[in-house]
């Protein structure tokens with residue numbers, strides 16, 4: 250006997266996915282719960298319970314919005330926020346006092 254897996258499962262797509270904004274469950278770096286990617290996809294830590302995944306997706310959606318309106322951009326070395334450059338090696342990624350994180354945390358406060 251075998252059980253057919255749903256396509257969503259095979260792709261690692263989480264049910265929090267939306268049209269144009271797929272949410273992929275992945276193994277992420279330590280301490281990283283989610284990632285908003287420039288290609289419009291979101292990655293979430295596959296070990297989180299669904300409720301936490303939904304919280305994380307709501308948070309990453311704010312970053313998506315920041316990128317869409319042109320306030321946020323990043324490359325491997327820098328994060329650019331409203332025309333200012335922040336060196337990634339000098340910041341704690343996801344820290345609540347970073348301006349783009351501040352907005353994301355404020356907007357997702359229950």
Ligand SMILES: [Zn+2]
Nearest residue numbers: 308343350353
């Ligand atoms: Zn964030």
